[in-house]
Amino acid sequence: MPALLEVRNLNIGFATSSAKPQRDLASSPTQTLHAVRDLSFSICAGEVLGLVGESGSGKSLTSLAIMRLLPPQASVSGEILFGENGQSRNLATLPDESMRRLRGSQIAMIFQEPMTALNPVMRVGDQIAEAVLAHGRVSKREATAMVVEAMKQVAIPEPDRRARDYPHQLSGGMRQRIMIAMAIVNRPQLLIADEPTTALDVTIQAQILELLADLRAKFSLAMLFISHDLAVVSQVAGRVAVMYAGNIVELGSKRDIFEVPAHPYTRGLLEAVPNLKTARPKPLGTIDGTVPPLHAMPPGCAFEPRCVLRVPECALAMPPLVEVGPGHWARCPVVNAK
Ligand SMILES: Nc1ncnc2c1ncn2[C@@H]1O[C@H](COP(=O)(O)OP(=O)(O)OP(=O)(O)O)[C@@H](O)[C@H]1O
Numbered sequence: 001m002p003a004l005l006e007v008r009n010l011n012i013g014f015a016t017s018s019a020k021p022q023r024d025l026a027s028s029p030t031q032t033l034h035a036v037r038d039l040s041f042s043i044c045a046g047e048v049l050g051l052v053g054e055s056g057s058g059k060s061l062t063s064l065a066i067m068r069l070l071p072p073q074a075s076v077s078g079e080i081l082f083g084e085n086g087q088s089r090n091l092a093t094l095p096d097e098s099m100r101r102l103r104g105s106q107i108a109m110i111f112q113e114p115m116t117a118l119n120p121v122m123r124v125g126d127q128i129a130e131a132v133l134a135h136g137r138v139s140k141r142e143a144t145a146m147v148v149e150a151m152k153q154v155a156i157p158e159p160d161r162r163a164r165d166y167p168h169q170l171s172g173g174m175r176q177r178i179m180i181a182m183a184i185v186n187r188p189q190l191l192i193a194d195e196p197t198t199a200l201d202v203t204i205q206a207q208i209l210e211l212l213a214d215l216r217a218k219f220s221l222a223m224l225f226i227s228h229d230l231a232v233v234s235q236v237a238g239r240v241a242v243m244y245a246g247n248i249v250e251l252g253s254k255r256d257i258f259e260v261p262a263h264p265y266t267r268g269l270l271e272a273v274p275n276l277k278t279a280r281p282k283p284l285g286t287i288d289g290t291v292p293p294l295h296a297m298p299p300g301c302a303f304e305p306r307c308v309l310r311v312p313e314c315a316l317a318m319p320p321l322v323e324v325g326p327g328h329w330a331r332c333p334v335v336n337a338k
């Protein structure tokens with residue numbers, strides 16, 4: 001199946017002045033911190049790719065790069081190809097005006113905390129209508145009809161009445177539904193959801209995940225679903241990419257990742273997740289150590305300082321992603337050799 005989104009060799013860096021004290025500040029050398037390194041993945045129409053990784057692994061930067069919403073000081077290289085049937089365009093170099101038209105219409109995004117993304121002094125219906133009017137040549141009356149329809153799609157009861165509410169009058173779950181309505185109202189092909197349920201309690205989280213799965217099926221929506229929570233990702237994603245220190249270390253189907261994980265980091269993450277089969281007396285696994293800071297990234301495998309399987313060669317050069325099974329990739333020569 002052809003890809004709808006193909007990210008190729010994405011690198012995101014931030015220039016910073018050297019950490020070492022300098023006598024002459026004017027000549028202080030700058031160092032680039034590489035927050036995302038050589039990242040490649042693709043998503044087909046109607047497919048959900050889960051992007052999982054712990055805090056600071058570069059998940060949000062990746063999504064912001066696709067939306068072209070990175071802060072101006074970020075330096076970006078690589079290609080972000082979007083579109084089907086040989087019509088793909090590189091979002092990394094698209095003119096600003098074309099990108100503005102595409103954002104919110106063909107690619108939409110929902111964030112973790114709807115209260116910060118919604119305007120607190122504007123009625124929610126008007127905020128959804130704004131998303132319609134910004135992109136379509138429709139009348140106000142048509143926009144209102146589209147707002148009510150989108151609110152129905154996300155299962156908000158009495159949408160005509162709730163459209164007149166302000167964000168603070170709605171519960172957290174309802175606010176997230178409003179954000180989703182705003183994202184889908186223009187029928188995008190790709191939805192990027194960055195930790196969309198992290199701020200919600202567990203029962204509401206389950207309802208939102210179910211809603212996203214329904215919308216994906218109904219509209220053949222492709223989705224980049226970002227979370228630090230493997231259990232959440234397993235509920236929505238068909239394929240999963242595991243990120244560590246700005247890099248994908250393993251990529252495969254949900255079954256590959258959850259049943260036959262190859263990379264030592266993925267295995268460590270899974271051992272740290274409790275499940276119904278976990279024997280009570282058996283303690284959960286932990287991964288010793290912490291993610292290396294951006295200014296002290298090891299030259300070899302970034303997981304090497306914490307890895308129980310490391311061999312001396314691991315510290316020499318970053319290993320490539322290698323296909324270890326059909327569509328299943330891992331960045332670890334030690335496990336690949338087994
Ligand atoms: N504007 C910036 N300047 C410098 N470094 C930044 C900037 N924005 C992000 N970073 C760094 O880039 C790295 C990746 O950040 P990112 O927000 O993508 O992580 P994340 O995987 O989304 O984490 P979380 O799960 O906490 O949301 C972090 O180390 C972060 O400190």
Ligand code: SF4
Nearest residue numbers: 301304307314332334
């Ligand atoms: S390359 Fe070496 S250090 Fe890195 S995950 Fe594999 S075994 Fe561990």
Ligand SMILES: [Mg+2]
Nearest residue numbers: 059060061194
């Ligand atoms: Mg983030």
